[in-house]
Amino acid sequence: MKKSIVFSIVGLLALVAILGGIKGLQINRMIAQGEQRVPPPETVTTATVQSQTWSSILTAVGSLEAVEGVTISAELKGKVVKITFEPGSKVKTGDLLVQQDISLETAQLRSAEASMKLARLNLERAKKLLPEKVITRSDFDATEAKFKQAAAEVDQIRATIDKKTIRAPFAGRLGIRMINLGQNLNEGDAIVSLQTMDPIYVNFQLPQQELYKIRQGLKVQLSGDALPEEGIAGTITAVNPQVDAATRNIRVQATVGNAHEQLRPGMFVNVTVVLPKPQNVLAIPATAVLYAPYSDSVFIVEDQKKGKAKGSGKVVRQQFVRLGEKRGDYITVDSGLKEGQVVVSTGVFKLRNGQSVVVDNSLAPKFKLAPQPADA
Numbered sequence: 001m002k003k004s005i006v007f008s009i010v011g012l013l014a015l016v017a018i019l020g021g022i023k024g025l026q027i028n029r030m031i032a033q034g035e036q037r038v039p040p041p042e043t044v045t046t047a048t049v050q051s052q053t054w055s056s057i058l059t060a061v062g063s064l065e066a067v068e069g070v071t072i073s074a075e076l077k078g079k080v081v082k083i084t085f086e087p088g089s090k091v092k093t094g095d096l097l098v099q100q101d102i103s104l105e106t107a108q109l110r111s112a113e114a115s116m117k118l119a120r121l122n123l124e125r126a127k128k129l130l131p132e133k134v135i136t137r138s139d140f141d142a143t144e145a146k147f148k149q150a151a152a153e154v155d156q157i158r159a160t161i162d163k164k165t166i167r168a169p170f171a172g173r174l175g176i177r178m179i180n181l182g183q184n185l186n187e188g189d190a191i192v193s194l195q196t197m198d199p200i201y202v203n204f205q206l207p208q209q210e211l212y213k214i215r216q217g218l219k220v221q222l223s224g225d226a227l228p229e230e231g232i233a234g235t236i237t238a239v240n241p242q243v244d245a246a247t248r249n250i251r252v253q254a255t256v257g258n259a260h261e262q263l264r265p266g267m268f269v270n271v272t273v274v275l276p277k278p279q280n281v282l283a284i285p286a287t288a289v290l291y292a293p294y295s296d297s298v299f300i301v302e303d304q305k306k307g308k309a310k311g312s313g314k315v316v317r318q319q320f321v322r323l324g325e326k327r328g329d330y331i332t333v334d335s336g337l338k339e340g341q342v343v344v345s346t347g348v349f350k351l352r353n354g355q356s357v358v359v360d361n362s363l364a365p366k367f368k369l370a371p372q373p374a375d376a
Contacts, residue, residue, distance in 0.1 A: 041314075041356035045364035046301055047345040049337050052283045054327065054369075056275035058213065062204030062222070062254075066195040066265040068170050072097065074185040075163040085192065087177045091168040098179065098191055100164035109157045116150035123147045172196040173261070195265050198258040202234060204271045205249040213275055214239060220254045221272040222263075232256055232263065236273070281324065281332040282339060285367045289331065290348045295320045298337070299344040299351050301359065316344060318353040329367040 078100030085097045126143040129135045175193030179185065202222060206214065216236055223231040234256030243250050254271070256263060263269075290297050299316040321336030337343070344351060345364060351357070 041358045042347075042351060043360050044301070044316075044344045044351070044357045045346045045361050046342050046359050047285050047288060047364075047367070049333070049339055049341045049343060050283055051339045052281055052330070052369075053278050054281050054283075054325075054332075056213075056277055056279050058206060058210055058273040058275065060204040060206055060252075060271045060273070062202040062269050062271040064263050064265050064267045064269065065201040065203055066172075066197070067199060067201055067255075068172065069193070069195040069265055070169065071193050072166065072169075072191045074100070074166070074187060074189045074191060076100070076160065077184070077186055078102075078164050080179055080181055080183045080185060083177070083179070083181055085174055085177070087174060087192070090171075090173050091194070092171045093168060095168045096165065097168055097174075098166040100166070100185065102161050102164050105157055105161050105164070109154065109161065112150065112154045112157055116147070116154050119143075119147035119150040166191065168194060170194070170196065197261045197264075199255050200258045200263050200265065202254045202256055202263075202269060202271060203251060204254075205244070205247070205251050206273075208243050208248045208250055211243075211250055214252060214273060218276070219274045220256075221274065222256060222269045223272070224267070224269040226267065227262060227269065231272075232258075282337060283330040283332055284337070284343055285329055285345045286326060286331040287329075287365075288343045288345045288348060289321070289323065290318075296323055297321060299348055300337075301342045301344060301357065304356070314357050314359060316351055316353070316355055316357055318351075328369040328371050330369060 080098060081101050082099035083097075084099070085091060085095070091097070122143050123146075126135060126140045130137070130140045172194045173196075175195070177192050178190045179192075185191075202220070214236065216239065218236045220234045220236060221231045222234060234254045236252060237255040238253040240251040240253075252273075284298065288298050290299070297318050297320045300319050301314055302317055304313050304315045319336055322334045324332035324334045326332075344357070345367075
């Protein structure tokens, strides 16, 4: 009985060993086949690392501000009896905008002018009588003082009338009306906004380390969602002499022509300062870069070395690079590539180091420094 059990166990172990050996041979054969298998070459497009001359630029975000802008308000209390402007219209310096009720001041002015006229006549008589010593010097001084008081009262009433006759302080475009006919205005009540539109200021800030590069007269280019594709050009007209102690930035102001009034105070724009000295860079298409947290890389296309498995004759080698400025469809390479090298321009995410490739540039996209998509 014991012998039969032993024989059964030995037979079972032998069977397991045989099956394990067979499975091991199968796995080794599959590994060998995998090592000998050569994946089919991947079709790619390529681009050559080019040396290009780019204009040196500085970029910032700016805010537009009117050369002259104010919210016109009432200086004195009074009832609105006339509104002579249309919201959104252009006005010239001195154009009448609003007339407040001046009926009381007009009556007071007539009375004051009559008193001033009488005081003037008395003064003229006193001037003739003083040399003849008909009146004393004190009487003459009193007559002269009355005339000056009457004249000052007339000037005061006229000033009140002028303040209630509200005019445009400068030429520009009006905003939305904030008053109504018959409304009683208090001191400081807003009436309408007035802004000069052409030219217009753009204020922006640059880091202090860029201060030595900027000066008055440099050209700037404005771009933004509300602006035409070609942008709008301007010129730097002022550089603040003081650096902001909190941000270590310096404020710069440019003046931009705005004949078509495409720019409005309060808008934000992207500002590009064009520096006079260009820079030489190595540029590749931005789509050639495989971005990764540890480092960015590209795939260089090289001839397949002898001794390798048969393939298309071209393989890719992954090369880590340090990137610089991006402009349009291109990005600069600070290190890692040399001029004339060929890199894969599209589809880099599907490649691996040492993979065989076939180059087909028939469908390669056209890369531009200043692309203008049709659906932009």
